[in-house]
Amino acid sequence: xxxxxxxxxxxxxxxxxxxxxxxxxxxxxxxxxxxxxxxxxxxxxxxxxxxxxxxxxxxxxxxxxxxxxxxxxxxxxxxxxxxxxxxxxxxxxxxxxxxxxxxxxxxxxxxxxxxxxxxxxxxxxxxxxxxxxxxxxxxxxxxxxxxxxxxxxxxxxxxxxxxxxxxxxxxxxxxxxxxxxxxxxxxxxxxxxxxxxxxxxxxxxxxxxxxxxxxxxxxxxxxxxxxxxxxxxxxxxxxxxxxxxxxxxxxxxxxxxxxxxxxxxxxxxxxxxxxxx
Ligand code: ATP
Ligand code: MG
Ligand code: MG
Numbered sequence: 001x002x003x004x005x006x007x008x009x010x011x012x013x014x015x016x017x018x019x020x021x022x023x024x025x026x027x028x029x030x031x032x033x034x035x036x037x038x039x040x041x042x043x044x045x046x047x048x049x050x051x052x053x054x055x056x057x058x059x060x061x062x063x064x065x066x067x068x069x070x071x072x073x074x075x076x077x078x079x080x081x082x083x084x085x086x087x088x089x090x091x092x093x094x095x096x097x098x099x100x101x102x103x104x105x106x107x108x109x110x111x112x113x114x115x116x117x118x119x120x121x122x123x124x125x126x127x128x129x130x131x132x133x134x135x136x137x138x139x140x141x142x143x144x145x146x147x148x149x150x151x152x153x154x155x156x157x158x159x160x161x162x163x164x165x166x167x168x169x170x171x172x173x174x175x176x177x178x179x180x181x182x183x184x185x186x187x188x189x190x191x192x193x194x195x196x197x198x199x200x201x202x203x204x205x206x207x208x209x210x211x212x213x214x215x216x217x218x219x220x221x222x223x224x225x226x227x228x229x230x231x232x233x234x235x236x237x238x239x240x241x242x243x244x245x246x247x248x249x250x251x252x253x254x255x256x257x258x259x260x261x262x263x264x265x266x267x268x269x270x271x272x273x274x275x276x277x
Contacts, residue, residue, distance in 0.1 A: 032074025106135025
């Protein structure tokens with residue numbers, strides 16, 4: 001497959017998505033019970049292949065046959081955490097991208113400690129909402145404070161930058177505006193809809209899509225992440241526009257439909273990606 005040279009623009013958004021579809025990457029997802037269904041369906045609708053395997057004795061082999069790994073911290077037990085660490089380390093050994101979703105970081109000491117342990121396993125990308133990124137950065141010793149669950153994504157940008165520098169990864173904070181940073185550059189994405197916050201596991205599924213997009217542009221994980229955020233957010237916007245009723249149930253269905261049906265003109269006209277720093 002030819003290497004894609006991404007630009008922070010709507011045009012390359014479509015180009016990357018087509019490359020993802022052509023590759024049809026197998027994305028190995030170790031995720032929480034609530035998100036399994038919608039996450040697998042989001043990946044399928046977007047043109048990828050999901051695998052939802054979490055058994056301690058199988059995850060390393062699964063990483064071996066996958067293009068990328070998604071680790072979501074939602075469902076926690078000692079055995080699950082051990083499986084996540086094994087899988088993440090294997091991905092790094094094999095040079096495969098892996099993406100961390102630090103669900104609920106800051107909510108309990110065990111959860112925060114587990115998120116930190118996974119952060120130490122060198123994720124390619126970390127994607128969380130503002131509270132999670134603030135909590136993760138605070139726990140990682142950035143000195144940034146504040147775990148207000150109502151925090152806006154902008155409030156977590158500094159924390160995201162510090163995490164990105166300290167852990168040599170890309171960090172994305174989702175919200176009304178999504179921010180993606182490597183610690184220096186910042187790209188903003190203005191797609192999405194606030195009703196997404198009323199569908200369980202929208203954010204979880206989005207993080208799996210990021211893993212898929214990074215496989216098609218492994219040298220440009222920052223822009224690949226921004227492109228995934230734009231595609232996901234735009235699919236929600238367009239889906240809601242065409243849905244029979246403007247509610248979360250219809251949005252859930254319409255999001256999947258749009259990830260399958262969205263065309264080039266819609267992506268080019270609707271993806272809102274901009275360089276902010
Ligand atoms: P989950 O509860 O599924 O774990 P999350 O809290 O991790 O979700 P969110 O920050 O809600 O993740 O982001 C999920 C999606 O919703 C992203 O595409 C994001 O851009 C979008 N989103 C969240 N809040 C808003 C908003 N106020 N306006 C527009 N889009 C939003
Ligand atoms: Mg949320
Ligand atoms: Mg989440």
